[in-house]
Amino acid sequence: MPQHVPRAHGGWIGPDRPGPADFVAELWRYPERAVAHRDLVLTWVRREWRARFLGTALGPLWPFVQPLALFVVYAFVFSELFGLRPAAPETSPSLGAVWIFAGVLAWTSFADCAARASTTFLESRNLVQRASFPAELLVLQPVLTSFMTFAVGAAVFLPVAWLVAGVTPSAAHLALAGLLIILHLAWTLGLGLALACAQVVLRDTASLVGVALTVWMFTTPIFWVADPAVLPAIEPWLIWVEANPMHSFVEAWRWVLLGEGAAPFARASLSQDLLRFTPWAFGALCLGLSAARALQGGLSDEVAS
Amino acid sequence: MRSPRYAIETQALGKSYKRWDGPWSRALEALTAGRRSGHREVVALEDVSFQLAHGGSLGLVGHNGAGKSTLLKLLSQTTSPSAGRFRMSGRVASLLELGAGFHPGFSARQNAFQNAVLLGLSARRARARVDEAIEFAELSEFADEPVGTFSTGMAMRLGFAAAMSVEPEVLLLDEVFAVGDLSFQKKCVDRLSAFRAGGGTLVLCSHALYDIRQMCDEALWLDGGRVRAFGDACEVTHAYAASQQDEEGRQRIESGGASLPTWPRITGAEVVLSHSGLPARAVRTGEDIELRVRWENPDPEGHPVQLGVGFVRGDQTLCAAAATHHDGVSLSGSGGVCTLRLPRLSLLAGSFLVKLWLFDDAGVFRYQETALDHDLVVMGDAREVGLVRLEHSWSVDSKALEPQRTPSDKAEAVS
Numbered sequence: 001m002p003q004h005v006p007r008a009h010g011g012w013i014g015p016d017r018p019g020p021a022d023f024v025a026e027l028w029r030y031p032e033r034a035v036a037h038r039d040l041v042l043t044w045v046r047r048e049w050r051a052r053f054l055g056t057a058l059g060p061l062w063p064f065v066q067p068l069a070l071f072v073v074y075a076f077v078f079s080e081l082f083g084l085r086p087a088a089p090e091t092s093p094s095l096g097a098v099w100i101f102a103g104v105l106a107w108t109s110f111a112d113c114a115a116r117a118s119t120t121f122l123e124s125r126n127l128v129q130r131a132s133f134p135a136e137l138l139v140l141q142p143v144l145t146s147f148m149t150f151a152v153g154a155a156v157f158l159p160v161a162w163l164v165a166g167v168t169p170s171a172a173h174l175a176l177a178g179l180l181i182i183l184h185l186a187w188t189l190g191l192g193l194a195l196a197c198a199q200v201v202l203r204d205t206a207s208l209v210g211v212a213l214t215v216w217m218f219t220t221p222i223f224w225v226a227d228p229a230v231l232p233a234i235e236p237w238l239i240w241v242e243a244n245p246m247h248s249f250v251e252a253w254r255w256v257l258l259g260e261g262a263a264p265f266a267r268a269s270l271s272q273d274l275l276r277f278t279p280w281a282f283g284a285l286c287l288g289l290s291a292a293r294a295l296q297g298g299l300s301d302e303v304a305s
Numbered sequence: 306m307r308s309p310r311y312a313i314e315t316q317a318l319g320k321s322y323k324r325w326d327g328p329w330s331r332a333l334e335a336l337t338a339g340r341r342s343g344h345r346e347v348v349a350l351e352d353v354s355f356q357l358a359h360g361g362s363l364g365l366v367g368h369n370g371a372g373k374s375t376l377l378k379l380l381s382q383t384t385s386p387s388a389g390r391f392r393m394s395g396r397v398a399s400l401l402e403l404g405a406g407f408h409p410g411f412s413a414r415q416n417a418f419q420n421a422v423l424l425g426l427s428a429r430r431a432r433a434r435v436d437e438a439i440e441f442a443e444l445s446e447f448a449d450e451p452v453g454t455f456s457t458g459m460a461m462r463l464g465f466a467a468a469m470s471v472e473p474e475v476l477l478l479d480e481v482f483a484v485g486d487l488s489f490q491k492k493c494v495d496r497l498s499a500f501r502a503g504g505g506t507l508v509l510c511s512h513a514l515y516d517i518r519q520m521c522d523e524a525l526w527l528d529g530g531r532v533r534a535f536g537d538a539c540e541v542t543h544a545y546a547a548s549q550q551d552e553e554g555r556q557r558i559e560s561g562g563a564s565l566p567t568w569p570r571i572t573g574a575e576v577v578l579s580h581s582g583l584p585a586r587a588v589r590t591g592e593d594i595e596l597r598v599r600w601e602n603p604d605p606e607g608h609p610v611q612l613g614v615g616f617v618r619g620d621q622t623l624c625a626a627a628a629t630h631h632d633g634v635s636l637s638g639s640g641g642v643c644t645l646r647l648p649r650l651s652l653l654a655g656s657f658l659v660k661l662w663l664f665d666d667a668g669v670f671r672y673q674e675t676a677l678d679h680d681l682v683v684m685g686d687a688r689e690v691g692l693v694r695l696e697h698s699w700s701v702d703s704k705a706l707e708p709q710r711t712p713s714d715k716a717e718a719v720s
Binding site: 016040042047127201294301 | 378385415
């Protein structure tokens with residue numbers, strides 16, 4: 001019977017004063033708790049999934065339609081009005097379009113998760129204050145639902161990409177997709193936990209996240225390519241663009257979704273992107289788990305005021 | 306997992322809450338990991354130690370803000386202690402505020418399910434429990450309606466049913482435990498009695514001292530976050546009630562006997578035998594008795610009062626009641642003795658709690674709800690059974706043998 005008995009030493013429950021070892025242990029205790037309370041987590045995810053898509057006419061097409069709207073607007077602004085092309089003129093415009101779209105799909109999944117995760121604890125205040133359960137698992141709800149939304153969006157996208165631009169994922173890249181999924185989840189969970197905790201301590205966080213996500217979206221090569229040959233003005237900023245973890249994140253998903261179709265735009269191979277992204281994902285996870293662990297004992301008091 | 310000796314054991318348990326001056330001081334403290342602290346500590350609970358055996362029941366009494374709810378929150382692990390420690394054994398369910406943790410947008414069924422899963426049941430077992438809970442709450446028709454559309458009473462019923470459905474071994478209840486209309490309250494009381502009889506451990510917080518005496522063996526009196534008394538439920542609740550009356554008296558004297566507590570109250574009550582005028586704890590069915598209630602009303606103009614008396618059997622059945630406003634009598638003046646005469650007492654053998662209410666003029670607001678300090682024991686004729694002796698007479702007509710037409714036959718014949 002998975003019952004939540006936090007910080008129990010010989011059954012005794014005392015003040016929550018975690019030491020360094022407790023923070024480190026969180027790396028495996030968090031997944032352990034998630035598995036022990038899988039029924040609870042699945043209930044939340046199912047509930048959120050239903051709330052989002054059930055009863056809508058388009059149903060499971062929505063994960064595709066939302067990025068599509070974003071794509072149409074920005075593709076029009078960047079390509080038509082500004083005359084920006086994502087790659088050298090010889091690459092086909094339709095390939096450029098699916099390349100942009102793959103990026104939008106990956107980005108929206110992340111942005112959606114970050115925005116929703118930051119308000120998790122406060123929105124579930126009722127539950128956190130009145131029921132005894134590992135509240136830090138609540139963040140899994142936006143993390144998993146946004147990933148599922150992304151997966152459904154990608155499933156709709158793949159045949160479209162094949163029809164429009166004739167691109168298909170390649171076996172070599174799909175082999176690394178498992179690793180990318182793990183990094184994706186670690187990154188969104190870590191950041192989500194950190195933001196959810198920050199929001200509890202400083203209520204301005206959620207608004208800041210909204211602003212930061214907009215800035216981040218435009219500074220990440222989603223609608224443009226970080227290639228001085230195509231976009232000369234990017235030259236002095238290149239070092240920052242390279243350092244952006246979301247750059248590697250978006251690029252990696254493009255490799256997986258488009259296969260060799262991503263090659264004309266890519267700055268590096270998939271494995272290089274994964275290598276660059278790994279420390280970010282792991283770092284975010286450590287930050288998020290530590291923040292959650294530090295707040296754990298006082299969470300129900302903190303959300304109250 | 307019943308290895309520890311006690312169901313609940315606390316050692317010097319304490320809780321203080323942090324209060325910040327503003328968002329910046331709070332954020333600063335978080336960022337510096339507490340090295341720059343900008344909060345003030347507000348102590349809610351201090352140095353609370355007690356043990357409660359398996360199957361025991363503990364009532365928490367004390368003024369508002371004495372720490373009762375904080376103690377329940379700590380025990381239910383929705384907040385963590387800042388000092389001391391405690392341990393519990395067995396599955397713990399709590400009903401801190403009724404309808405706790407319900408999501409207004411989701412149905413009764415979904416909420417009951419989540420509640421069960423939160424308390425540690427597997428999805429399969431939770432699903433099995435949900436229907437039972439919905440049925441107990443008498444909400445079968447509304448099982449798939451969102452809880453947000455429910456009346457408070459319905460949500461409370463669901464809350465109680467959901468908490469009980471997980472078959473807890475330790476139950477923590479705050480304030481209102483018997484909810485809804487009278488018949489549902491009775492169901493709640495029965496369910497709790499069954500829970501107690503089945504060896505469950507109960508912690509109950511209530512302002513109704515009578516409930517504590519009925520439901521609990523032991524009581525813990527909290528005062529300003531500290532333990533004032535711990536022991537037998539009757540003794541502790543009486544000590545608490547006495548101190549409350551002292552408190553009122555002291556306040557009245559301190560405030561110059563004028564402004565503050567100008568509430569009417571009952572200062573004493575006794576049952577006497579009409580023929581001798583002597584007080585009695587036990588009376589016989591058919592005897593003439595009187596109930597004399599002394600009351601005080603510092604402000605008879607501002608707060609006219611009415612007196613209600615009820616006889617309650619051990620199983621919570623209100624057997625009979627009388628009230629001055631029903632009988633066109635009123636308690637005028639600033640105090641005195643109100644006598645209820647009960648000629649030829651018709652209650653049959655049993656032990657009855659004599660409840661006393663001091664109502665407002667309309668009989669709606671209760672200034673005070675108290676009870677006679679001892680149960681009224683009625684000794685009846687051993688051959689008579691039932692609750693009351695109805696005034697009755699018999700007649701026998703042994704010659705009427707022909708089958709008689711029933712009234713409905715007659716009615717048909719007419720039409």
